[in-house]
Amino acid sequence: MADDKRGRDKQAHDAERRQRERELATELERGDEIEPPVEAEQLADFEAELEELTFPATGIEVVEAIGDRELGSAEGSYSIEELVPETDEETFDSPAAVRVQVQRPTVAAAMKRVVEASETLRNSDFSWTQRKAYEKTFRELKAIDADDDDEGIQAIGDWIVERIRDKETLPTSRAVRREAAKFCRKNGYQVRNDEWLGI
Known part of the structure; x- marks a missing residue:
């Protein structure tokens, strides 16, 4: 080359x-993490429905094909359009990639909001590694806040979307982790320095 x-x-x-x-x-x-509350057999049926699509597929194509499909979880029912970003920038290489996206509904819903908000930015690259860092922060908040109503995920999702709107830039993954740690400490959750949120 x-x-x-x-x-x-x-x-x-x-x-x-x-x-x-x-x-x-x-x-x-x-399979042992705090939130995949969507049952494995539901995900398998869902993945079979995706076989009709040609992959790689965009978020828009997935939502158009099966957006009204409901997935039940321990915390309620979610439609696919609530979990998959409706954008051409979000692409899935296989049905398994879509499955990974939707198996943690609260994290998927938060990431959908962030990805769609990032679409408003000009000349901004929302890299795969930055997305993964955001997702990991949301998963850590879910683990800390497992018995609550996902207040942490909602608060940090709101914070990211506000930063995108107000500052017209994506906050760094470190800034997101720092804000999540502040939220946890303010609400009485212990965050050790050797943990992901321990900044």
């Missing part, structure tokens, strides 16, 4: 794709 801008861009894109594939495989293996 030539050592020019196009060659370097292709290498970076390929590296990011491989990273997404590794993370997808890891996510599918995990």
